[in-house]
Amino acid sequence: MLSAFAPGLVLAPAAHAEPSVGVWLTTQDGRQLLARQPDAEFGSGGGHRTITVDPGETHQTMTGFGAALTDSSAALMNASPRRDELLTELFDQREGIGLTAVRQVIGASDFAREVYSYDEVPPGQDDYDLSEFSIAHDEADILPLLRRAKELSPELNTVATPWSAPGWMKSGGSMIGGELPAQNYQVFADYLVKFVQAYQRAGVPIDALTPQNEPLNTQESYPGSPMAPDAQAAFVRNDLGPKLEQAGLGTEVFAYDHNWDDVDYPNQVLDAAAQYTDGAAFHCYGGDPSAQSAVHEAHPDAEIHLTECSGTESADPANTFRDTLAWQADNLIIGGTRNHASSVLLWNLALDPAHGPVLDGACTDCTGVTTVDGGDVRYNAEYYALGHASKFVRPGAVRVGSNDLGEVRNAAFRNPDGSIALIAHNPTGGEQTFTVSAQNRAFDYTLPAGGLATFSWPG
Structure with a gap:
């Protein structure tokens, strides 16, 4: 069974007179799991294909790396006798991966134990003054975990997303199916503002909102609500943006929040609601990460965020760790950030061995960052893929220049303290030897087939 890295892996300064390069490795067979390797030494490299790290070439500023605390995840984690260990392994930088x-x-959402909103009324009734609004549901499992996560990771950034407005606001009277009619945009904006205010009072500030999860998804078996781009632009421009401003909230708004295979949607919202739209959010289930760069080129001042991607069980479950590690390293941790993502968020922080709890009609083979079954906890490939970034690339870090070799995919970052982190993945079937050059210093390294490594050194 895969487990979290050993306690001996905590970050510690290297005992060398000259700066050395810390090396952490995860192998595709799971024998090395974010495991500290012997330091590499500058002055020992040259003659191989070279990754040149240029701290002077700067790109986006990083917000963070993490995943979603869905209702399903929160229920599993909060009920586990290993709850505190889980939170430490996930959110503490020294003892865990520091999400x-x-x-x-x-x-x-689809990963919930039941369908619920924060303003429930009997069928056929409405509540336009939102007198029944309450986040009491979240006080049982979600908010206690978020507050503890915030204690362990004080810089924690939180983006919030609705799958659906309360059913009474929608055309079909249900959170499942139907759309939000334009005449209810104002009350839905009020609802979202009340959510942000309630979470802030509960000790969990909301840094950003997206108006609608997967607005092009017409799923009819779990909460959702299609929203055309012109409708989203109007909602943000006329209702949500002004109401957040009037409430004195600094919460950002990200458009779209759907797959890479459509760049027209986020561009249209960014064009039409520029005053109140801070960026665009993407999912990984269609297209490829280059879509993020297309939106960045059209709107260079807009933030880009990768807000959802779930791993799935491979056809042969024995290959799930290998397949997930490789795909997420290349497309999310490296591909996402090389295409201007300021944050990379996976889907469920925890699922059970049956890939749930999940509502009918939703994903039945999704995998979480962890698998939790009471006191049995497994740390999955998602955990290690995230950890290779989150433990070493801190909020406020800037992505810096580095050339992608193809045989060795990579992304480099300069942290606020000046330290450099280089994340490298070998997607090939054989080991790859390469040189890393930075500021007239160089070292060599050989990365095994499928291996994922992080290199860290003082600036």
Whole structure:
């Protein structure tokens, strides 16, 4: 069974007179799991294909790396006798991987134990003054975990997303199916503002909102609500943006929040609601990460965020760790950030061995960052893929220049303290030897087939 890295892996300064390079490695067979390797030494490299790290070439500023604390994840984690260990392994930088971002669902998603909103009324009734609004549901499992995560990771950044408005606001009277009619945009904006205010009072500030999860998804079996780009632009421009401003909230708004295979949607919202739209959010289930760069080129001042991607069980479950590590390293941790993502968020922080709890009609083979079954906890490939970034690339870090070799995919970052982190993945079937050059110093390294490594050194 895969487990978290050993306690001896905590970050510690290297005992060398000259700066050395710390090396951490995860192998595709799981024998090395974010494991500290012997330091590499500058002055020992040259003659191989070279990754040149240029701290003077700067790109986006990083917000963080993390995953979503869905209703399903929170219930599993909070009920586990290993709850405190889980939170430490996930959010503490020294003892764990130091996640610095979390996505929070506003009401129920597909990964929930039941369908719920924060303003429930009997069928056929409404509540336009939102007198029944309450986040009491989240006080049982979600908010206690978020508050503890914030203690362990004080820089934690939280983006929140609704799957659906309360059913009484929608055309079909249900959170499942139907759309939000334009005449209810104002009350839905009020609802989202009340959510942000309630979470802030509960000790969990909301840093950003997206107006609608997967607005092009017409799923009819779990909460959702299609929203065309012109409708989202109007909602943000006329209702959500002004109401957040009037409430004195600094919460950002990210457009779209759907797959890489559509760049027209986020561009249209960024064009039409520029005053109140801070960036665009993407999912990984269609297209490729280059879509993020296309939106960045059209709107260079807009933030880009990768807000959802779930791993799935491979056809041969024995290959799940290998397959997930490789795909997420290349497309999310490296591909996402090389295409301007300021944050990378996976989907469920925890699922059970049956890939749930999950509502009918939703994903039945999704995998979480962890698998939790009471006191049995497994740390999955997602945990290690995230850890290779989150433990070493801190909020405020800037992605810096580095050339992608193809045989060795990579991304480099300069932290606020000046230290450099280089994340490298070997997607080939054989080991790859390469040189890393930075500021007229160089070292060599051989990365095994499928290996994922992070290199860290003082600036």
